[in-house]
Amino acid sequence: MNRLHRYLPATVWLKDYTRTDMQTDMMASVIVTIMLIPQSLAYAMLAGLPPAVGLYASILPLVAYALFGSSRTLAVGPVAVVSMMTGTAALQFAAPNTAEYLAIVILLAAISGLFLLLLGLFKLGFLANLLSHPVISGFISASAILIALGQVKHLLGIQASGRNLIDMMTTLWSNLSQTNFDTVLIGVSAVLALYLLRQHFKSILIMFGLSDHHAQLASKAGPVLVVVIMTLIVAAFQLNTEGVKVVGDVPSGFPPLALPKMDFQMAMDLLPAAILISIVGFVESVSVAQSFAAKRRQSIDPNQELVGLGAANLSSAFSGGFPVTGGFSRSVVSFDAGAKTPMTGVFTALLILLTLSFLTGAFYYLPKAVLAATIIVAVVQLIDLKSFIHIWRYSKQDVSALLATFFMVLFVGVEAGIITGVSLSLILFLWHASHPHIAVVGRVPGTEHFRNVERFQVETNCEVLTVRIDESLFFANARMLEDKINQLVSEQKQVKDVVLMCTAVNMIDASALESLEMICARLQSTDIRLHLSEVKGPVMDRLKGSAFISHLSGEIYLTQNQAFEALCHQEG
């Protein structure tokens, strides 16, 4: 039964599910649905897909996540960054709005789902840690700019495409003469309206007497209001005949249930993109889930989150959808609307299914410029200037990883940006670990404390050299330790004993062990003994059986003071 709980978290909360829970969850699902429908249509457009695909991706994935996900609050579905990455990846292999393009996107969701599932089952979620915060921040900011810029064509009613800033600007510029002014009027007013509503709608609602909580909730309906009004205007004036592009016919009925077409070569070609989409989606999703879990003093299991998101993506692929993940804004709405359990997701899926069955006609006159406006207003907030300033102040190394990612995404592409950022983070970390703080220490007179000789007035002995290493010893700094000890001993010719003080050494890997053996042997060849002091318990446990300890020329002292006392008296 415990295993069932672990692999199917839904069994935990379903057990205690009450009628009251059901009522609040249903209420919340109505609000989430109202918000999710225009988002789904917009993000499908962003990924270069027919609008219906966005709705398909908002049905089964929600149910799958409700069953397998570990967060009680997370709302999954299409999100901006993942949709853009999907579009960019698919564009390399087919033209948008073709059958091949759709097949590729579905395959992408399938591979991505499978990859997430495998990561989860093998508990490899830690691999997502490769994406450091500066890399994510730079990536999201640059993606937001690319997404916003990619939607400008819809605001102007022209054709344009491109995978990076320069391509996009060039194609936009060369088609600028074809601008449709009705479209511009609608698009720009939608952007302004959305922007103003976002800023002031809540206060206006409060002025009209709504409570803070209700105003907060109702304000989320603002974008929907703009979408409805603009659609009505286009319908009333038949602006679609004047060149304003509209969503048009959306096929009604159930999502097409089918296995994705397996094309092994294509799957291999898509793998790198699928891996990046999965990891970016997972990282975004898990941080949203963590925020909400903390608010309710719940906890989430990152590996189970991988399983949940994997199941969501696989079911998206099986029902003609595209890659999905947990979204921040819809999770906020769901949480604020009082959603108690993941059943909210199931109810939302049912409501979207109903919409797809009976209400697709309502989207006919919805102008694409308005969808573009909702995307632009949503993503502009993702541009993360605050993190940039914080990181800039805190660490020049971290900010360089952020900037490298940002500019690579903007000027080369999404994949190049992430790979650059991750490589740079690793190299900078390695640089840091390769240059550990190593101090020669001496005893503070009258105490048993040992401090850096360069910072404090301490007692030393010219025949005993004590070195404190402020880092775990592993392959990145093993060789540096050899250099450093060599150098110190070559500078201080009378030394007869070297003591390594290991207070901050949390681990010694095989490379470092080999280096310690080398250090010991080299010191011994010039009649210097090597000692250790203050070795931590777990480190000592592993050292015990090793050849290093049996060949060690000196002693292992419990405390540095014991080492100092013993060696100085010996020499004396």
Place this chain on the structure above:
Amino acid sequence: MNRLHRYLPATVWLKDYTRTDMQTDMMASVIVTIMLIPQSLAYAMLAGLPPAVGLYASILPLVAYALFGSSRTLAVGPVAVVSMMTGTAALQFAAPNTAEYLAIVILLAAISGLFLLLLGLFKLGFLANLLSHPVISGFISASAILIALGQVKHLLGIQASGRNLIDMMTTLWSNLSQTNFDTVLIGVSAVLALYLLRQHFKSILIMFGLSDHHAQLASKAGPVLVVVIMTLIVAAFQLNTEGVKVVGDVPSGFPPLALPKMDFQMAMDLLPAAILISIVGFVESVSVAQSFAAKRRQSIDPNQELVGLGAANLSSAFSGGFPVTGGFSRSVVSFDAGAKTPMTGVFTALLILLTLSFLTGAFYYLPKAVLAATIIVAVVQLIDLKSFIHIWRYSKQDVSALLATFFMVLFVGVEAGIITGVSLSLILFLWHASHPHIAVVGRVPGTEHFRNVERFQVETNCEVLTVRIDESLFFANARMLEDKINQLVSEQKQVKDVVLMCTAVNMIDASALESLEMICARLQSTDIRLHLSEVKGPVMDRLKGSAFISHLSGEIYLTQNQAFEALCHQEG
């Protein structure tokens, strides 16, 4: 003047160079030359090159290293593993013993030299730390097997080739019927003779009355003796007319000085191989240099070593040679022969130049099977079973990196092996860092010490949760800390204060800082305060200006005991 010393280490020792130094250096160079000549011929053959190229690579590079290298003892020139890597890389683009092949190899030396030089000038030597000890060990063992197997064709007098074990075995097997029995006889007796000499020659020489030191030195001439005797036998019986392949004509005269032919596309294609050759060569060389520096209480500067090796490879390229690096066995000979300064290298270069000018005729009858035998006997020792056993006992994680590298090199190729090994080391390290030891601690009664609640009987307070993290906080474990604190707080509902005890935190990067801010904000949303205790000086210095400290809901305590006292009394 100090700058000159740094960039041209030769200026330091040349200043005090005496006539006595010169005499010992000259003596040593004679012994090194005798050993180096057959090695140079053999390693040129191993790289698929004409024998003369091996001699070219043993002239100017020695002079360049003497000027720019920081080790007083290192002897550079062609070495087995680098020669094999060179051959493997060149084989992808041309057939051995053609003009294109030679041009490619020279270009490889040039790129490799340039790369090493740049690494050195930009002080990027730490990047070599990516090669952990287990990866190097697995790589060298597998390479030794490939090299030995690659020489079997010369022992049998047949044709064979291949980049990995299976290719080699297959081509050997299919050509086995063409075996030349005279060649086998010579080759196998050479292997046996070399093996026995290596084991027993020194003791025999001591029996004949030589001192230990002189026997040690003379024993290094053993292989040369075998080479000379076998050459005489072939010449006497004219075995070259019976199908025994010999070195044949070696063009006499100076090495051809010329700029390498620049072919940008080819240079790009060769770059990955050149980078691996450079790094492997550097890692081998620097560890040899370190061993000898330690014996004389000297120290070496890894970045200056890069400059020295870079200069050596560039000058190899300019004089028709192939990639070189510091060799272990010849450095041992040089050291044992009493070489005092790098001038030994200059004298050796002169002697090889003399050989090339006047003695090339002596190599005519030298059988290739004997060169193959010297290679085989030399590389078989590189198979590092001892390290494997040590690492196996010490760490299953590290041994998996070793085995992955070993089998990938053997069955796929050198480059795939190194890339797999490095990636696996990084992933395993990341796994380790992502799962830091995090302990809930309490106070040992009657003391100010705090210990793991699971291991010790300690005092705790149900409203104060103290967590000790035994690792620096950075991107690899930042998210894990969020999970862990979330989970602990969700399990212990009365908690009002969380204290992070930072004794072992040597660094907090921007990702971890962001996570700490998130943790603080989430805890605050459920009215829990976050405190820090025992933050190290350098870590605190950087934290001071950050937003995290200004938003911190709790206090920063100097000691954990102060934190515990203050918070428990507050609650009480």
